[in-house]
Amino acid sequence: MKKLLLLFLTLIPLLGAAKDDKKNDNSNPKYLAGAITMQDGKIVFEEEIKAPSMKKEELYNTLLDWANKRFVSENNLNSRVVYTNKENGEIVASAEEYMVFSSTALSLDRTRVYYHFYIQANDGACKLTMSRIRYWYDENRDGGEKYTAEEWITDDMALNKKKTKLAPICGKFRRETIDLKDDLFSSVKNCLGVNAETQNTVQPVTPKTGIVKVSDLPSNLNEIAENGKISITAGENEITLSADSWGGFGKLFNKDVAYILIDKKQTDTCKMMENSAKYTVSFYKDKSAKSEIIIECKKTMTQELSAEELKSLNQDIDTSKEYIMYICEVTSVKLQ
Numbered sequence: 001m002k003k004l005l006l007l008f009l010t011l012i013p014l015l016g017a018a019k020d021d022k023k024n025d026n027s028n029p030k031y032l033a034g035a036i037t038m039q040d041g042k043i044v045f046e047e048e049i050k051a052p053s054m055k056k057e058e059l060y061n062t063l064l065d066w067a068n069k070r071f072v073s074e075n076n077l078n079s080r081v082v083y084t085n086k087e088n089g090e091i092v093a094s095a096e097e098y099m100v101f102s103s104t105a106l107s108l109d110r111t112r113v114y115y116h117f118y119i120q121a122n123d124g125a126c127k128l129t130m131s132r133i134r135y136w137y138d139e140n141r142d143g144g145e146k147y148t149a150e151e152w153i154t155d156d157m158a159l160n161k162k163k164t165k166l167a168p169i170c171g172k173f174r175r176e177t178i179d180l181k182d183d184l185f186s187s188v189k190n191c192l193g194v195n196a197e198t199q200n201t202v203q204p205v206t207p208k209t210g211i212v213k214v215s216d217l218p219s220n221l222n223e224i225a226e227n228g229k230i231s232i233t234a235g236e237n238e239i240t241l242s243a244d245s246w247g248g249f250g251k252l253f254n255k256d257v258a259y260i261l262i263d264k265k266q267t268d269t270c271k272m273m274e275n276s277a278k279y280t281v282s283f284y285k286d287k288s289a290k291s292e293i294i295i296e297c298k299k300t301m302t303q304e305l306s307a308e309e310l311k312s313l314n315q316d317i318d319t320s321k322e323y324i325m326y327i328c329e330v331t332s333v334k335l336q
Helices: 002-017 056-070 170-192 194-201 221-227 267-274
Strands: 045-050 080-085 090-103 108-122 125-137 145-148 210-212 229-234 237-241 246-252 255-263 278-284 293-306 322-335
Touching (some): 045 170, 090 170, 108 170, 221 246, 221 278, 229 267, 255 278, 255 293
Antiparallel strands (some): 045 125, 229 278, 255 322, 278 293
């Protein structure tokens, strides 16, 4: 018995340190300024998903089947489809579920989250809306605390003063709410086969040429950079970057932005970036002398972060280095 007790006491530090698989990504741009959209003072997430091959009735039936499976009451949580209108293509679900912030063998930090999920099906597309978000936190301690999203996860509440990181308490609500929204929208896309269709048609370089949208670009820009070359030009100076300098695309204040990661030891590159308001990022396929993708940007924000904080943007990044992240608004995209 004493041996078992000693073993348990030995394991306590390990159990207390155990965490769930959520990343420490409090500086990830996807959660920072511009991630929350407001309508008439209320937080509302919206996205339109295109499914050109599907008519309104087919979309409606497919999405109703998805909603009935996704929003199901379990134990003391009440989630269900509360309204349908086939003629108008409308589906409304009322959801109640748990969002888990952290979980160990000895503790569980979570909140109930309530929201409405609205689906509008039309010919060739559907619109998704997540709204009326509120929380019931720490319910087992004197009844807990209740908050609305508007008073808890806005930029003023959930970000630090510099808007560079999530705040300690409200920030975790913001992060998990955005992740929940992303999971819901992705689940609908998977249900409609949108992701699979996109992956099947993506080529290293799309057949389109000329000025295009960010959404028209291939999804494997990292692979193109690794197998070919990526460079950044400011004025007359063009500097070749390593493939891990490409951080990808995101949204900031509802505008397309690109994330460029520069090793702080690359002083010439950092100096060029600091002294320039506009950049051109070019991708070269294989060892071609001519760039095939040209992304024109203007500098929006500069943020100095450790490599660990940037792993959420690029899992292959060298953690022995420190990087400066340049967030640039995309002003033009061209395929050649």
